[in-house]
Amino acid sequence: MKTKITLASILVLMFAAAGLAQTDADREAIKRTALNYAEGWYEGDAAKMESALSPDLAKRIVRTNAQGQSGLGQMTAMSLVQGTRGGSGKDTPKAQQQKDVTILDMFGSAATVKLEMRDWIDYMHVGKMNGRWVIINVLWETKPAKAPGR
Numbered sequence: 001m002k003t004k005i006t007l008a009s010i011l012v013l014m015f016a017a018a019g020l021a022q023t024d025a026d027r028e029a030i031k032r033t034a035l036n037y038a039e040g041w042y043e044g045d046a047a048k049m050e051s052a053l054s055p056d057l058a059k060r061i062v063r064t065n066a067q068g069q070s071g072l073g074q075m076t077a078m079s080l081v082q083g084t085r086g087g088s089g090k091d092t093p094k095a096q097q098q099k100d101v102t103i104l105d106m107f108g109s110a111a112t113v114k115l116e117m118r119d120w121i122d123y124m125h126v127g128k129m130n131g132r133w134v135i136i137n138v139l140w141e142t143k144p145a146k147a148p149g150r
Helices: 002-020 024-043 046-052 078-083
Strands: 054-066 070-076 097-107 110-117 120-129 132-142
Touching: 024 046, 024 097, 024 120, 024 132, 046 054, 046 078, 046 097, 054 078, 054 120, 070 078
Parallel strands: 054 132
Antiparallel strands: 054 070, 097 110, 110 120, 120 132
16 A cells, blocks of 8 residues: 555655646746847847846845945836836947856746856846746846956
């Protein structure tokens, strides 16, 4: 009896895990989501940026002042889309438009992604919502400034 219960438990866990496994198509969709975010920024394409974001996006950075006190700077999906529409990313020369995507982890409808761009690094939580992968959270950090022409 114990053996049957153990075997049944193993089978249930195997089927449950199989249902949570991502496919190559999921990996590509997650990567495309991060690239739409990066390319949207560099191209000043607000629609492309918006396609990558959950409307409930929270993008945050830890900022520390001269006195050593830290606080959070925050952006919403709307402010990020509007900033993209403003075209600041279009000032980046094509040859310097870094957009390196690394999927750090995936499970079920969640993924953690690192996106390295020219001026900053984003650590993203990406979720599959209504059949579509979107960026839900971003914690980012700026890179040290380099010499002119980077």
